[in-house]
Amino acid sequence: MFYRENGQFKTNYKADQQIFPIAQDRWAIAALLLIGFVAVPLLADEYFFKAILIPFVILSMAALGVNILVGYCGQISLGSGAFMAVGAYMAYNTFVRVEGMPLIVALLAGGLSAMALGILFGIPSLRVKGLYLAVATLAAQFFCDWAFARIGWFTNNSSSGSVAVSGLSLLGWDINTPARKYLFCLGLTVLVALLAKNLVRGAIGREWMAIRDMDVAAAVIGIRPMYAKLSAFAVSSFIVGMAGVLWAFVHLGSWEPLAFSIDRSFQLLFIVIIGGLGSIMGSFFGAAFIVVLPIALNQVLPAIGSLVGLTVSTAMISHAEYMIFGALIVWFLIAEPHGLARLWSIGKQKLRLWPFPH
Amino acid sequence: MKLRKIALTAALAAASLAATLGAPSALAQAKVQFFPSLTGRTGPVAPNATPFANGYADYMKLVNARGGINGVMTLVEECETAYATDRGVECYERLKGKHGGATVFQPLSTGITFALTEKVAGDKIPLITSGYGRSDSADGGVFKWNFPLIGHYWVAGDAVLQHIAKQEGGWDKLKGKKIAVVYHDSPFGKELLPIVQERAAMHGFTLQLLPVPAPGVEQKAVWLQVRQQRPDFVVMQTWGVMTPTAIREAIAVGYPREKMFGTWWSGAEPDLKDIGAPAKGYNAVMMQHGAEPQSAVVKEILSKVHDKGQGVGPKDEVGQVLYMRGVVGAMLAVEGARAAQERFNKGKPVTPEQARWGYENLNLTQAKLDALGFKGVLRPISTSCVDHMGSAWARVHTWDGAKFTWASDWLQADEQIIRPLVKSSAEKYAAEKKWTRRTPQDCQS
Numbered sequence: 001m002f003y004r005e006n007g008q009f010k011t012n013y014k015a016d017q018q019i020f021p022i023a024q025d026r027w028a029i030a031a032l033l034l035i036g037f038v039a040v041p042l043l044a045d046e047y048f049f050k051a052i053l054i055p056f057v058i059l060s061m062a063a064l065g066v067n068i069l070v071g072y073c074g075q076i077s078l079g080s081g082a083f084m085a086v087g088a089y090m091a092y093n094t095f096v097r098v099e100g101m102p103l104i105v106a107l108l109a110g111g112l113s114a115m116a117l118g119i120l121f122g123i124p125s126l127r128v129k130g131l132y133l134a135v136a137t138l139a140a141q142f143f144c145d146w147a148f149a150r151i152g153w154f155t156n157n158s159s160s161g162s163v164a165v166s167g168l169s170l171l172g173w174d175i176n177t178p179a180r181k182y183l184f185c186l187g188l189t190v191l192v193a194l195l196a197k198n199l200v201r202g203a204i205g206r207e208w209m210a211i212r213d214m215d216v217a218a219a220v221i222g223i224r225p226m227y228a229k230l231s232a233f234a235v236s237s238f239i240v241g242m243a244g245v246l247w248a249f250v251h252l253g254s255w256e257p258l259a260f261s262i263d264r265s266f267q268l269l270f271i272v273i274i275g276g277l278g279s280i281m282g283s284f285f286g287a288a289f290i291v292v293l294p295i296a297l298n299q300v301l302p303a304i305g306s307l308v309g310l311t312v313s314t315a316m317i318s319h320a321e322y323m324i325f326g327a328l329i330v331w332f333l334i335a336e337p338h339g340l341a342r343l344w345s346i347g348k349q350k351l352r353l354w355p356f357p358h
Numbered sequence: 359m360k361l362r363k364i365a366l367t368a369a370l371a372a373a374s375l376a377a378t379l380g381a382p383s384a385l386a387q388a389k390v391q392f393f394p395s396l397t398g399r400t401g402p403v404a405p406n407a408t409p410f411a412n413g414y415a416d417y418m419k420l421v422n423a424r425g426g427i428n429g430v431m432t433l434v435e436e437c438e439t440a441y442a443t444d445r446g447v448e449c450y451e452r453l454k455g456k457h458g459g460a461t462v463f464q465p466l467s468t469g470i471t472f473a474l475t476e477k478v479a480g481d482k483i484p485l486i487t488s489g490y491g492r493s494d495s496a497d498g499g500v501f502k503w504n505f506p507l508i509g510h511y512w513v514a515g516d517a518v519l520q521h522i523a524k525q526e527g528g529w530d531k532l533k534g535k536k537i538a539v540v541y542h543d544s545p546f547g548k549e550l551l552p553i554v555q556e557r558a559a560m561h562g563f564t565l566q567l568l569p570v571p572a573p574g575v576e577q578k579a580v581w582l583q584v585r586q587q588r589p590d591f592v593v594m595q596t597w598g599v600m601t602p603t604a605i606r607e608a609i610a611v612g613y614p615r616e617k618m619f620g621t622w623w624s625g626a627e628p629d630l631k632d633i634g635a636p637a638k639g640y641n642a643v644m645m646q647h648g649a650e651p652q653s654a655v656v657k658e659i660l661s662k663v664h665d666k667g668q669g670v671g672p673k674d675e676v677g678q679v680l681y682m683r684g685v686v687g688a689m690l691a692v693e694g695a696r697a698a699q700e701r702f703n704k705g706k707p708v709t710p711e712q713a714r715w716g717y718e719n720l721n722l723t724q725a726k727l728d729a730l731g732f733k734g735v736l737r738p739i740s741t742s743c744v745d746h747m748g749s750a751w752a753r754v755h756t757w758d759g760a761k762f763t764w765a766s767d768w769l770q771a772d773e774q775i776i777r778p779l780v781k782s783s784a785e786k787y788a789a790e791k792k793w794t795r796r797t798p799q800d801c802q803s
């Protein structure tokens with residue numbers, strides 16, 4: 001009832017091919033954007049911005065990048081943390097070494113460096129597939145961990161290996177308050193999401209999906225595997241690299257190579273798997289699940305404990321958080337192996353039929 | 359049907375969440391001095407960070423039992439970081455505005471300290487990092503909000519090397535010797551390096567730097583290198599599960615424990631008690647205090663907190679090295695707040711900004727320390743605008759197979775060497791951040 005396209009007639013190809021062909025979707029997205037850009041900055045407090053919204057938005061962007069590679073092109077990668085690190089450190093070097101470097105140039109430099117490394121470490125994908133490729137991309141992770149911890153040039157010879165940036169601004173607009181940081185990250189993420197959505201529904205996206213579904217058949221119908229795979233690596237690591245810049249510059253402010261360790265790669269892969277492989281929306285769902293849920297559990301458990309008259313110790317909360325979080329992941333994957341995005345589309349389908357399901 | 363059930367549960371969960379989070383806690387209304395505690399009760403450093411958190415909480419209870427800070431009760435709320443920087447930052451954001459504002463943060467993690475150093479200046483909240491964090495933050499002229507009270511890594515490194523030199527019979531005896539440094543491959547570990555490199559250049563000994571990746575449970579390769587190269591001494595900058603692993607590996611390759619020297623996070627009971635007798639002879643430099651089961655403050659905590667059933671941790675850890683470090687950390691936090699209260703607003707809670715003045719103008723004489731129960735535990739501490747450390751004393755203790763015994767007299771880190779290092783590193787940081795050194799007027803405020 002709420003979600004029917006009856007009566008919405010397309011009279012030209014343009015209308016038929018737009019991103020959201022159904023009017024309700026367009027309204028929903030417009031409302032979401034309005035909430036994200038106007039309502040949230042008015043309502044959220046500093047804690048909410050810094051601890052929840054900014055990490056959520058940045059990791060959503062990184063997950064978008066990983067989803068292009070893993071979800072759309074089917075190339076499993078465990079090097080996402082490394083590509084984030086490359087983005088962060090190369091942007092840092094661009095930003096610090098040149099006086100008066102604009103942030104946006106540093107951001108793009110970080111993204112482009114990550115892209116270059118992504119293409120380089122994507123070359124093995126031409127020969128090895130599946131889990132073997134995952135192992136090959138691990139090399140990128142270990143190489144970058146090593147390089148940023150050992151080569152002094154990357155960290156501007158900082159004695160502790162930790163680097164920091166400050167004084168971010170975009171065309172004279174200082175990014176110094178939590179709300180502005182959030183808006184900056186959100187704006188970029190929305191741009192990247194739009195770009196990604198358009199890529200995956202265009203010719204190149206169809207090539208990626210053909211390679212994912214069966215690369216031999218794809219090659220037979222005239223898709224060049226090298227071009228398709230390497231372009232997926234390039235686009236993916238460019239986005240992941242930019243997310244790395246944001247993570248370091250905007251979220252952390254000061255960071256060390258450990259911020260982009262193998263754990264980060266796993267985290268991104270889990271976001272994509274739980275959110276839904278091959279879904280733009282799923283990247284946001286997955287990021288929300290992985291980022292927000294542990295923190296929410298950590299805060300809600302003592303409150304629940306006090307409701308029933310129990311004082312839960314700090315360590316117990318932490319243990320319980322891990323157990324519940326793990327159990328929820330297992331439950332979600334059993335209940336819906338295609339991820340949260342699939343639940344979302346089932347929900348849409350139900351809304352369409354409601355209240356007359358038969 | 360199923361969808362409705364899910365929606366219903368979700369709505370219920372959201373409603374109860376909003377209710378529990380929205381309800382103001384009764385404590386928020388009372389006038390208290392809030393001391394947040396970032397704990398590491400889980401994760402790779404749990405055995406070591408737990409006694410610290412227990413000592414911190416117990417001492418705050420003791421302060422309340424003694425009548426508070428001029429009548430203002432202390433309040434501790436913990437937030438678990440598991441030694442992870444991102445969770446630490448989240449905890450900081452969560453706690454900083456609670457209960458009338460956080461007085462001071464003590465993150466007990468160098469990674470979290472680096473991240474918070476960026477934030478505290480903007481939020482105007484002081485940061486005490488006793489014995490860890492940024493060594494260059496001892497320069498109060500640049501780091502207005504950081505307080506590495508009673509020591510930092512460069513003091514630890516210098517004290518260890520002084521002790522080794524003394525044992526050998528003078529600095530000149532170290533010429534041509536080889537010293538291996540086994541360190542945690544993170545800012546925490548690397549912070550030690552500038553001072554040992556400086557000393558190596560001064561006295562002509564060679565260094566063998568052996569990084570161990572976090573969390574430090576895989577050290578076979580490192581200790582094989584030690585066995586091959588046979589350095590004359592091993593200095594260890596380790597923390598958490600990494601320390602017992604290192605000692606076990608040393609035993610396995612037969613490196614003498616008498617030649618191993620930990621810095622002050624690498625020599626406490628949780629590191630050694632499970633190894634016991636084979637670890638005999640292992641040394642560690644201590645930030646003034648060591649294990650102090652006989653001190654007056656420990657006896658008072660036992661009688662006024664633990665005997666009343668209020669103790670946070672097990673009774674037998676009271677007085678151990680890391681428990682004492684928690685107690686000392688809490689004492690410093692409280693005494694700074696007390697000094698600020700006496701200047702600004704006696705008998706009322708102080709703001710973090712006022713507390714900062716207190717930490718910058720700490721003057722803990724021996725008489726004051728003795729009255730607080732720290733006789734024989736601590737030496738006088740006095741800070742100023744230029745010196746945010748307040749004292750550079752250390753002692754070395756040795757494991758005798760079951761407990762620690764003092765192996766050295768009081769050592770004082772050489773300010774002639776450390777001060778220029780601190781200054782140049784702080785200047786570099788200030789230049790990168792485009793900060794200017796604080797003016798004398800700012801020092802008065």
